[in-house]
Amino acid sequence: MRSFLITLATATALFLSGTAQAKDLNGRFALGALENSLGQQGVSVKYWVGNLGFNLLFGGNRASVKSPTGAVNAEGEEVATGVDVSQTSIDSAMRILFNAARAKDVNMYVGGGIGVGSLSGSVLGPGAPPVIAKVDATEVGFELFVGAEYFLSNHFAVQAEVGVPMRFVSEDGPAIAGGGALGEGSYMHFFRPATWAAGFSFYF
Numbered sequence: 156m157r158s159f160l161i162t163l164a165t166a167t168a169l170f171l172s173g174t175a176q177a178k179d180l181n182g183r184f185a186l187g188a189l190e191n192s193l194g195q196q197g198v199s200v201k202y203w204v205g206n207l208g209f210n211l212l213f214g215g216n217r218a219s220v221k222s223p224t225g226a227v228n229a230e231g232e233e234v235a236t237g238v239d240v241s242q243t244s245i246d247s248a249m250r251i252l253f254n255a256a257r258a259k260d261v262n263m264y265v266g267g268g269i270g271v272g273s274l275s276g277s278v279l280g281p282g283a284p285p286v287i288a289k290v291d292a293t294e295v296g297f298e299l300f301v302g303a304e305y306f307l308s309n310h311f312a313v314q315a316e317v318g319v320p321m322r323f324v325s326e327d328g329p330a331i332a333g334g335g336a337l338g339e340g341s342y343m344h345f346f347r348p349a350t351w352a353a354g355f356s357f358y359f
Contacts, residue, residue, distance in 0.1 A: 189354030192318025194332035208252035242276035272331030292327035
């Protein structure tokens with residue numbers, strides 16, 4: 156996703172014109188896409204009041220995989236071998252940004268945010284009766300970050316961040332960004348190595 160965002164931002168910039176200067180973002184609204192340091196990806200909405208920015212992020216996905224439901228043995232009898240998997244994940248985040256410094260074409264900021272992820276799914280396995288497993292998890296995470304927004308025009312900017320995430324995983328397992336690699340159990344994943352993030356915004 157990060158590579159896609161950077162590629163799309165670069166391609167879009169080729170079609171935009173205008174001279175960019177240090178930007179006063181007071182009262183500006185922006186719509187774009189972002190991946191934060193928690194790994195959440197989605198639509199980004201920003202609004203600036205003076206040097207203070209409010210950023211909402213919404214994302215999620217739905218997946219359903221159905222493998223063959225059965226095979227026939229040598230006696231012509233159907234043997235159940237398939238597994239059906241369905242999963243829905245929803246991510247949302249609220250972030251606050253402070254525009255700490257400005258340079259030509261670049262606004263630099265620091266900030267923090269809270270992210271919430273929910274994951275639900277089911278696995279239908281072979282057998283008679285079939286084996287069914289269900290997942291229903293919610294996770295909360297926090298992030299601290301520093302970033303820069305580079306304006307390619309008065310209305311289009313790309314951004315890059317480096318952040319430090321903190322994740323609090325419930326007994327049902329991880330749920331942010333579709334689940335992730337953390338296993339089941341209740342624990343805190345605190346200050347893992349800093350993570351890069353990227354995005355772009357169209358300003359109105």
